Amino acid sequence: MDRIILKGMSFYGYHGAFEAENELGQIFLVDLELYLDLSEAGETDDLEKTVHYGEVFELVKEIMEGKPVQLIEHLAERIAKQVFSHYNRVLETKVKITKNNPPIPGHYEGVGIEIVRKR
Numbered sequence: 001m002d003r004i005i006l007k008g009m010s011f012y013g014y015h016g017a018f019e020a021e022n023e024l025g026q027i028f029l030v031d032l033e034l035y036l037d038l039s040e041a042g043e044t045d046d047l048e049k050t051v052h053y054g055e056v057f058e059l060v061k062e063i064m065e066g067k068p069v070q071l072i073e074h075l076a077e078r079i080a081k082q083v084f085s086h087y088n089r090v091l092e093t094k095v096k097i098t099k100n101n102p103p104i105p106g107h108y109e110g111v112g113i114e115i116v117r118k119r
């Protein structure tokens with residue numbers, strides 16, 4: 001299916017299950033895919049016939065820079081719900097959230113989760 005992709009969005013937030021994370025904060029990376037039919041927008045060259053990815057960025061930013069929660073799963077679920085409630089055209093969404101520097105000793109590129117939700 002066609003999709004709109006928002007890749008490597010980066011936000012500073014205070015989410016986490018540990019107190020240190022809530023106090024110091026850290027960078028969260030978000031990748032988002034919206035599955036929808038893009039043929040009408042392609043045919044007509046009309047922004048009204050698709051989803052404006054700039055608006056979607058603002059929606060994600062509000063959640064990621066908003067009230068701290070414990071789990072990145074909860075952030076991803078909130079993003080998926082907001083996408084569906086704002087954009088009827090979107091049939092499915094994939095949300096990936098990564099922390100590159102969580103307070104976990106060891107060597108790794110990052111830790112994260114990915115969810116796929118259908119309307």
Ligand SMILES: Nc1nc2c(c(=O)[nH]1)N=C([C@H](O)[C@@H](O)CO)CN2
Pocket residue numbers: 015016017018021070071072073099102103104113
């Ligand atoms: N599945 C998850 N596991 C963990 C999370 C999370 O959000 N989802 N969070 C933490 C801590 O906040 C982590 O950043 C530091 O250990 C632990 N595990």
